[in-house]
Amino acid sequence: MSDTQRCLQRLKYNYQKILGDNLVGIYLHGSYVMGGYNENVSDLDYLVIVKTPLSFLIKRQLMAITIEKLWPLAPAKGLEFHVLLLPNVKHFRQPMPFDFHFSKMHFQHYQKDPTDYIKSMKGTDPDLAAHITIINHFGRVLVGRPVYQIFDKVPQKIYWQSIIFDIENAKTTIISQPVYVILNLCRALAYKKDRLITSKLSGGQWGLKHLDSQSGSLIQQALTEYTRHRLKSTFSASTDELNIFATKMITKLDL
Template identity: 25%
Template sequence: MDSDVRRYLDELVGRARAVLGDDLVGAYAAGSVGLGAYQPGRSDVDVALVVVRPVAGPVKRTLVDRLRHEALPCPARGLELVVYRRDVAGSGTPEPGFEVELNTGATMPFRATWDPADRPAADGRFWYALDRSILRQSGLALLGPPAADVFADPGPEDLRRLLVEALRWWLALPTPPGDAPAPGAEDAVLGACRALVRCRDGVWLGKVDAGRRLAADDPDGGLIRRSIAARRGGPPPAGPEARAFQQRVLERIAATH
């Protein structure tokens, strides 16, 4: 793990314990850090905190104040932090189910969401159960028991539906017209690769690792390899070809039973 990220996570956990006290029973690095795919300058730091009981409103606000970028500078693009009750984390629910969510960073728009009902449907409600599934497999325990003992996967049908919803959300994003390289299209392609690998092989991989696995024998291997190269500074694929690939992956996952 990047040494700056390690120090940051240590300080974050210390501050969270100071606010939440004995109610904090676990802290876990998720996303690219947990999957061993963290890329300095590009990746976010994803953290899940697990608590015993519901968090009161004033405590939520204190936690956000202590952890937002202005109070604790994030060395990555930004911090995406979610707090769950332990019963929710272990339930396998497909619902968001969080206590509070914080997005903050030097290049990330600030957002604090105090209740799942406040989460705009247009921003996607599928992220949380998918993130908890990744945490179950690969969450890095910063505090508390192993992540596999705390988090649960959604059921197979819920997981497939959530992956389809995620792909539809990506497809609804605007893309530049024409065949010019479209910044961000590489992440759309590789995110679709990760979804397909999870559905097909039952394992979560980092985006680049998922792309490598598929590129070996997929008809779209050339597009996937160009998307991997774009993560290292090469030109991204064009928007239309990325969208066409996402649509094909969506159809493959939707047809899975």
Template identity: 25%
Template structure:
């Protein structure tokens, strides 16, 4: 079965050719067994920011083989298909595995490639952090957007908020240990986590930050600083006020785990 390509939004037309090429290469590898390709991250929320955002995609195939996974890595490598964004983060799932996932990582391939991303091509999470995978799946499920394929919600079960909330809290705690690596992202992700805790739905980072300022006006300074550096570029995010960011994330983590 084949599906028509869909643009993400008028604001990301610069990416349309790249996204189409990614889909075409995946279709060429899996042929009729590519189920769908779905925008994640900023693309899913029409919040893509040139110079800062990655291209985040989830792909689903029927029973991808080791040879096919290797072919995906080769075909989408930045050297073979240059990414016009800061990088490509692609997570590939086997359809049958995806249908049984809750908060597990569960991927067949996690690929990071691009001019500003540390390269990664892994087929199992190992000792790596796994909380992003169920969080990203829940966002993609909520947003109901596809480059090709059926609604993502048809492929993955809903994870109840009471099950996902501990994972969200874990993500905030983990980011406190890595504030030197895009600390502004950590603050904005914490705003998004807080909004999910309160409303059980996801917002893009900047909208979540605005929501957090309204509900925690005493934290406006640290949130605004994160917004300002996030608007400049990736390098700016590596020099946050660590004390202020740590204090904010500590408070958010406490709210996530005690209420």
């Protein structure tokens, strides 16, 4: 059994134990359900749906279990989850509010001041429109009722807005995160042109088939890097090449 499978077993058992009757379900999304998952380079994404908001005590217990029991088994980029209320996902609203959230980028904040983190981590996230769309098309139920009984459909316009939000700084972030941005731009264009909902991996593969050879060379390098079994990057492209690609894609996306 892989570390990820053990992590999911612990996740299912411990979250059910902590949340009890308030838990509606736990739903997996992201690369794990879309064919691009690799323990050495991925994160593990899931939504936790509950009936009523969580107390501070329950959130503290949830974080303790997540860090102590799940994190040691997590993939290289960690775990990312949102806690959402059932009424909100059954009747979609944008921006989607969340009751609690955690990801690797918040790890230091939590470690430094757990109380402040737990009290402050509540709000809205436009990315949730994309997460729920992925769940509606590819999601897996870890525990709970079927997806179609829980999640409302996300309007195409709102899903498109969430895609734009994710790539709005592409011209600058492509320099520091070339693989992520290149594949995300391909994923965005695949949706705009063909209404395809894709992962970064399948978005890049779409780009190889539909874009010019100069772009294809950069995309192929990004795909090769993305599917490598290590975190240390060997990606190499000049700033000019990256700027040209980003500008070209933004133009095609009419942004």
